Amino acid sequence: MIRFEKISKVFPPDVNALEEVSLDVQSGELMCLIGTSGCGKTTLLKTVNRLIEPSSGRIFIDDQDISRLNHISLRRNIGYVIQQTGLYPHLTVEENICYVLRITGNKKTSCRSRAEELMDIIGMDRNYLGRFPRELSGGQQQRVGVARALAANPNIILMDEPFGAIDQITRIQLQDELVRLQSRLNKTIIFVTHDLQEAIKLADRIALMDQGNILQIGTANELLFFPKDDFVENFMGSSSFFNVMRLLPVEKGLVSDYPVFRLSQEDAARKEVEQKARDLGWSEYPVIDKEDQLVGYFPTSEHHNGDLYPVNKLLSPKITFEQALKQLFISGKSRLPVTTDDKKIIGFFDFAQAYDIIRKSSN
């Protein structure tokens, strides 16, 4: 965990870059610092690896005051990725990735195998290890930048607008890869960006900064639906509700308390489920077998012959709200089941309720 305690930074003669900023970043959390340029987000980031020393205030990593640690060894235990990649042009990809390992005195052979491992992790061919940075595309260079930051297996990674200078298509690709990587590695990441869509997509929480202060800290939903002041509202508004629809995975807004009938159950239970479905205004309710797999629907109307209605459309929990909405319109239904790959039902996507769920989950 990283804890900022009333961090101030004054650049001579009298520029207040940070004004008593306090922030907790949990272990395994991806925290986005966002704001316009000059808001202090990069300055705050660089206080963590002490490239910038705060004028006052303290920073704790796992309850250790970092100003008491040796700054060299502190930095070696924190991954660092910057916008211009900062790759060493005179070193090969392998030598770049292994830089921290080499300066801390590791053997070349052990570095080599770590570099190969990291190439697999970032999804690049091992043949690139012998290449020089100039021979790679911008996207590949930044992948190597990420691999280099991961080399010494640090718990904390600082990323300073890492995808800022990369074209839109590659940027989205790299963001997706970071999401995938993070779900696997669970690092504590502080990620500086000025791109709200990027923040919404990547962050567990967002800290919105302006003029050296944090205006609001919270999930994307919280900032979007419960802005603390006009500045936050305007900032978030520039992205619009529909951007959130485009980025938020559907699993974050599912109806999880829904009527469901298990085939093995008694008829009495079925009447109960039927009533619950009717109360919700549903015209049919899902039926599952003993493996919890969705096998079909029963209508709530009293005149039916006991046949199951077939399952037409299933949604994956990984798709976005936008995609789910599209599927909903195509299917002509009011709601669609969201299931795992083996057809086990997780919940329902119901647009009218999804909106409420997102709002409520923000509280």
Next chain:
Amino acid sequence: MEFIANVFQLILVDRRQVVLSALSEHVVISLIAIALISAAGIPLGILISRYRKYAQPVIYVTGALYTIPVLALFGLMIPILGIGLRPTLFALFIYGLLPLVRNTYVGITGVDAAIVEAARGMGSTNRQLLFNVELPLALPVIVAGFRTIVVMTISVATIASYIGAGGLGDLIFRGINTYFLELVVAGSILVALLAIVADGCLGLLEKYLLKRVR
């Protein structure tokens, strides 16, 4: 044509021994001077890249020395160091300092700030930053400075024969004094050749290094 044939006859046959010893003397003087310049200039350039407030004064002083005309400098030194090898080396040293100090400084301070920051942020010590990152990346610029001083030293060393340094300048001056034109041309061709060959080799090295760091 006959004149040129005479010149080569002179170099390769008639005065072969004299020419060879003048050439080797010239090379030795130049090498010593270049070694001295490098030993002082590169560390000085590195030093002012660490302590930047001294950079301007140091470059200014070495620049001022650089502007003194060669003969004037010799004239100034004869009362202090006399004639011969010592004042020659001293003069060559003073001339060569500026290009090397300046290029070392500019080369290091010109390394992409993002790269330096990445290296710092990853936990390089000052020494590691200098030797693993800054110097390798500054090398093409430093070599360009080195190339300048090598060529300059070879040519200035010729004039130094005036104050008794020896070398190829001796052939030229002796030729002038005795109106032995073939000897003048022989000395001149050899000096020019020496400078061109050195410059060409270092140019290739520079090109190769540039390709590595871009």
